[in-house]
Amino acid sequence: MKDIDFYRKELSEFSKRAFNRGLVGGTGGNLSVRIPETDTVLVTPTAISLGDVQPEENILVNLHGEVLDSPLGLKGSKETGFHLAAYQLRADIGAIAHVHPPYSTAFSNKGKPLPLVTVSARVNLKHVPCIECFLPGSAELRNCVIEGIRSNPEVPCILMKEHGILAMGRDLKHAFYIADLTEDTAKIAYIEATIPTVSY
Numbered sequence: 001m002k003d004i005d006f007y008r009k010e011l012s013e014f015s016k017r018a019f020n021r022g023l024v025g026g027t028g029g030n031l032s033v034r035i036p037e038t039d040t041v042l043v044t045p046t047a048i049s050l051g052d053v054q055p056e057e058n059i060l061v062n063l064h065g066e067v068l069d070s071p072l073g074l075k076g077s078k079e080t081g082f083h084l085a086a087y088q089l090r091a092d093i094g095a096i097a098h099v100h101p102p103y104s105t106a107f108s109n110k111g112k113p114l115p116l117v118t119v120s121a122r123v124n125l126k127h128v129p130c131i132e133c134f135l136p137g138s139a140e141l142r143n144c145v146i147e148g149i150r151s152n153p154e155v156p157c158i159l160m161k162e163h164g165i166l167a168m169g170r171d172l173k174h175a176f177y178i179a180d181l182t183e184d185t186a187k188i189a190y191i192e193a194t195i196p197t198v199s200y
């Protein structure tokens with residue numbers, strides 16, 4: 001079994017990839033990974049850009065949110081609550097990427113599911129529903145995420161109105177791919193909508 005340091009490094013690596021890919025800006029967004037065969041989760045810290053997160057800055061918590069290990073004494077993301085709720089509701093989820101990608105977030109403001117405009121999106125995303133808007137870090141947002149997952153038990157991604165997306169995968173690489181594909185799909189849907197109807 002891989003040790004905790006492997007997951008600390010992996011979480012920082014995918015956080016950086018999400019930032020560099022433009023899936024999130026500023027200090028927004030948060031990623032987490034479930035440590036296999038345990039009831040523990042590593043989550044990125046609050047108030048640090050995903051582009052800068054160092055392995056030792058990630059925080060180990062149990063599924064109740066109690067901090068088990070934070071080598072630098074940092075606090076976990078304020079969205080830790082909905083990450084943990086998602087892990088409790090779905091045993092198949094091994095990692096979560098909550099990011100604020102511009103095109104997906106713009107579509108979320110419509111309050112409707114993301115238009116799946118490519119074959120790849122339909123095959124890999126199946127359905128991307130949209131949940132309501134609540135303040136980041138609030139109990140209301142956590143409850144809304146719980147309701148969204150309960151009503152859509154198998155979807156890999158959910159749009160969060162006026163906020164961003166919740167991408168869920170088997171592992172960090174998979175969660176990152178889901179987030180990336182969701183944003184690419186939103187971008188293509190936007191471009192398609194701007195092409196005038198003309199006969200070629």
Ligand SMILES: [Zn+2]
Nearest residue numbers: 029136163164
């Ligand atoms: Zn957020």
